[in-house]
Amino acid sequence: MAQVYDRVALIGLGLIASSLFWAMKRGGLAGEVTGYARSDETRATAREIGLCDRVCDSAAEAVKGADLVVLCVPVGVMGAVAAEIAPHLAPGATVTDVGSVKADVIAQVGPHLPEGVHFIPAHPLAGTEHSGPRSGFAELFDNRWCLLVPVEGTDKDAIARLRALWEGAGANVEEMDAEHHDLVLAVTSHAPHLIAYTMVGVADDLRRVTDSEVIKYSAAGFRDFTRIAASDPTMWRDVFLTNKDATLEILGRFTEELFALQRAIRTGDGDHLHAYFTRTRAIRRGIIEAGQDTDAPDFGRGARKS
Amino acid sequence: MAQVYDRVALIGLGLIASSLFWAMKRGGLAGEVTGYARSDETRATAREIGLCDRVCDSAAEAVKGADLVVLCVPVGVMGAVAAEIAPHLAPGATVTDVGSVKADVIAQVGPHLPEGVHFIPAHPLAGTEHSGPRSGFAELFDNRWCLLVPVEGTDKDAIARLRALWEGAGANVEEMDAEHHDLVLAVTSHAPHLIAYTMVGVADDLRRVTDSEVIKYSAAGFRDFTRIAASDPTMWRDVFLTNKDATLEILGRFTEELFALQRAIRTGDGDHLHAYFTRTRAIRRGIIEAGQDTDAPDFGRGARKS
Numbered sequence: 001m002a003q004v005y006d007r008v009a010l011i012g013l014g015l016i017a018s019s020l021f022w023a024m025k026r027g028g029l030a031g032e033v034t035g036y037a038r039s040d041e042t043r044a045t046a047r048e049i050g051l052c053d054r055v056c057d058s059a060a061e062a063v064k065g066a067d068l069v070v071l072c073v074p075v076g077v078m079g080a081v082a083a084e085i086a087p088h089l090a091p092g093a094t095v096t097d098v099g100s101v102k103a104d105v106i107a108q109v110g111p112h113l114p115e116g117v118h119f120i121p122a123h124p125l126a127g128t129e130h131s132g133p134r135s136g137f138a139e140l141f142d143n144r145w146c147l148l149v150p151v152e153g154t155d156k157d158a159i160a161r162l163r164a165l166w167e168g169a170g171a172n173v174e175e176m177d178a179e180h181h182d183l184v185l186a187v188t189s190h191a192p193h194l195i196a197y198t199m200v201g202v203a204d205d206l207r208r209v210t211d212s213e214v215i216k217y218s219a220a221g222f223r224d225f226t227r228i229a230a231s232d233p234t235m236w237r238d239v240f241l242t243n244k245d246a247t248l249e250i251l252g253r254f255t256e257e258l259f260a261l262q263r264a265i266r267t268g269d270g271d272h273l274h275a276y277f278t279r280t281r282a283i284r285r286g287i288i289e290a291g292q293d294t295d296a297p298d299f300g301r302g303a304r305k306s
Numbered sequence: 307m308a309q310v311y312d313r314v315a316l317i318g319l320g321l322i323a324s325s326l327f328w329a330m331k332r333g334g335l336a337g338e339v340t341g342y343a344r345s346d347e348t349r350a351t352a353r354e355i356g357l358c359d360r361v362c363d364s365a366a367e368a369v370k371g372a373d374l375v376v377l378c379v380p381v382g383v384m385g386a387v388a389a390e391i392a393p394h395l396a397p398g399a400t401v402t403d404v405g406s407v408k409a410d411v412i413a414q415v416g417p418h419l420p421e422g423v424h425f426i427p428a429h430p431l432a433g434t435e436h437s438g439p440r441s442g443f444a445e446l447f448d449n450r451w452c453l454l455v456p457v458e459g460t461d462k463d464a465i466a467r468l469r470a471l472w473e474g475a476g477a478n479v480e481e482m483d484a485e486h487h488d489l490v491l492a493v494t495s496h497a498p499h500l501i502a503y504t505m506v507g508v509a510d511d512l513r514r515v516t517d518s519e520v521i522k523y524s525a526a527g528f529r530d531f532t533r534i535a536a537s538d539p540t541m542w543r544d545v546f547l548t549n550k551d552a553t554l555e556i557l558g559r560f561t562e563e564l565f566a567l568q569r570a571i572r573t574g575d576g577d578h579l580h581a582y583f584t585r586t587r588a589i590r591r592g593i594i595e596a597g598q599d600t601d602a603p604d605f606g607r608g609a610r611k612s
């Protein structure tokens with residue numbers, strides 16, 4: 001694959017940044033890649049495992065001369081990081097991010113960037129419950145979506161180049177506007193995460209009743225929830241606080257539906273339950289047909305020996 | 307492995323029955339295995355794929371001469387099936403079930419069984435979102451729990467023999483009382499399933515807003531929910547209706563906690579959210595240490611090519 005950028009700077013060196021780094025290396029997509037993270041510890045780890053060609057001790061140093069800067073920090077600090085790097089950006093450079101929320105990040109970052117720098121927000125729809133510099137792998141974005149959310153009037157060539165990078169990293173790229181992105185993600189990711197966190201918290205409260213049995217006997221449903229609820233607390237705090245309106249709207253609808261199902265259980269209305277559960281089956285089929293998941297029974301976990 | 311029963315009858319030929327059949331064959335645990343399911347179609351499929359040594363056209367015929375009868379039907383029909391087979395049971399036979407709810411099944415089945423038949427309720431904590439005679443596989447129970455819920459005064463030898471069968475099928479066996487079982491399962495399985503069904507239903511309602519994007523961009527959290535919410539509607543309707551009290555109690559606590567988190571989002575209380583999410587991480591670690599799930603990133607799904 002051809003090189004897309006001469007110099008890429010990664011700000012933040014966690015799951016997404018490290019996966020992007022390994023994907024860029026795999027595809028030969030970037031000349032030199034510099035990196036910066038807040039803590040000495042993460043920078044030391046990055047140096048130890050060869051994450052980035054050069055790890056810098058300041059964000060300013062990392063972005064110097066870069067033609068692409070990728071903000072890979074929690075969405076709550078995107079504005080502060082943008083303010084820090086703004087004076088050091090090369091003219092004509094592209095700044096992008098990988099944050100899970102878009103409208104708020106645009107409002108935070110946009111005002112800091114100088115004239116002549118292209119700002120193209122993005123969001124790769126790929127992740128795991130792990131975080132930090134050691135958690136990344138080159139294949140994370142393979143066959144997943146990456147949404148570009150360009151603000152009005154953005155240079156078309158700059159967008160095409162960023163698209164080429166993400167495609168080179170294995171992703172399928174589409175464009176979307178920020179408000180729409182934030183609503184779709186509230187449904188498909190943000191609300192489900194809050195719900196999983198809540199259910200795991202309830203189970204944790206019940207420990208005194210059920211002792212360690214909640215863990216010992218954790219069945220399929222709950223086990224999946226615990227994986228989701230093991231995701232990084234800082235990242236998710238920031239997601240909920242910055243995508244507040246859409247998340248609360250979806251949670252409001254969720255509560256309404258849940259109450260209707262609880263009422264059906266209480267009154268013994270089996271037909272209502274059966275009809276509801278039959279309807280939700282169809283959406284699963286859609287996801288498998290869309291190639292976003294596998295239909296293998298239990299992902300072979302039932303068959304796993306420990 | 308040694309043969310545990312001479313003649314086993316499986317009533318209901320879905321996921322659990324077919325998995326148990328293949329596990330018994332793998333381990334040489336049973337002499338002859340007979341089977342019966344309600345519909346002609348399922349019985350024809352069973353004959354076609356060699357599920358059971360002999361597929362019978364009535365439950366009465368299937369249980370004749372069996373020293374073990376396993377009820378593998380939805381929990382809502384356990385009582386009706388017990389009434390049907392009761393007159394045909396061999397003296398000294400053991401009747402067990404695999405239902406996901408125990409107190410209600412005991413109340414349904416117990417009264418029908420004649421003196422001299424051992425009734426030992428059970429619940430293997432293993433499953434997938436698939437159902438029907440073709441969905442089973444011999445490894446389903448490997449290294450999973452199977453809970454025995456013997457009623458008071460049950461013959462110790464009969465319990466030991468059923469335990470040997472499940473251990474031979476790969477499971478780790480423990481005993482528990484019925485009420486406790488139903489509470490633990492409400493937390494670890496029943497409430498999470500209802501929540502997943504609800505969230506997928508909400509997403510489905512929103513299709514007019516987001517079109518097929520909910521499916522197309524389904525991210526990690528939601529994708530897992532859709533898998534859970536693809537489970538069999540009849541089975542789950544029956545579970546909720548027969549484990550009503552425990553499920554509603556857990557859902558009540560869930561709603562309380564969810565409201566507290568929604569309030570934290572609304573008021574911007576990031577510390578509350580961060581503390582909550584940090585606490586839920588620990589329970590995941592416990593599950594991995596207990597060997598009930600794997601820590602592999604995204605189960606390799608991120609890396610999967612379709």
Ligand SMILES: NC(=O)c1ccc[n+]([C@@H]2O[C@H](COP(=O)([O-])OP(=O)(O)OC[C@H]3O[C@@H](n4cnc5c(N)ncnc54)[C@H](OP(=O)(O)O)[C@@H]3O)[C@@H](O)[C@H]2O)c1
Binds near residue numbers: 036042073080101131
């Ligand atoms: N994880 C996912 O599933 C996923 C998926 C798609 C998008 N995203 C988005 O990707 C972004 C990064 O997530 P991640 O999962 O890669 O997180 P992560 O593994 O926790 O890494 C975050 C990185 O940001 C650094 N950082 C935090 N605050 C900083 C600051 N003020 N200045 C400089 N660096 C700072 C951290 O440095 P230290 O290590 O020194 O603290 C760390 O290297 C987030 O915006 C998230 O919403 C995540």
Ligand SMILES: NC(=O)c1ccc[n+]([C@@H]2O[C@H](COP(=O)([O-])OP(=O)(O)OC[C@H]3O[C@@H](n4cnc5c(N)ncnc54)[C@H](OP(=O)(O)O)[C@@H]3O)[C@@H](O)[C@H]2O)c1
Binds near residue numbers: 383432
């Ligand atoms: N699936 C899981 O994850 C899981 C896990 C643990 C325990 N369980 C429990 O295991 C039991 C069976 O579940 P499953 O997943 O194996 O279900 P399944 O795949 O849907 O199979 C159910 C079987 O029961 C038969 N059946 C239904 N009503 C009947 C009746 N009145 N008389 C005779 N047969 C009847 C069905 O016959 P037809 O095909 O002819 O309709 C079918 O063969 C349930 O009690 C469930 O709670 C399930």
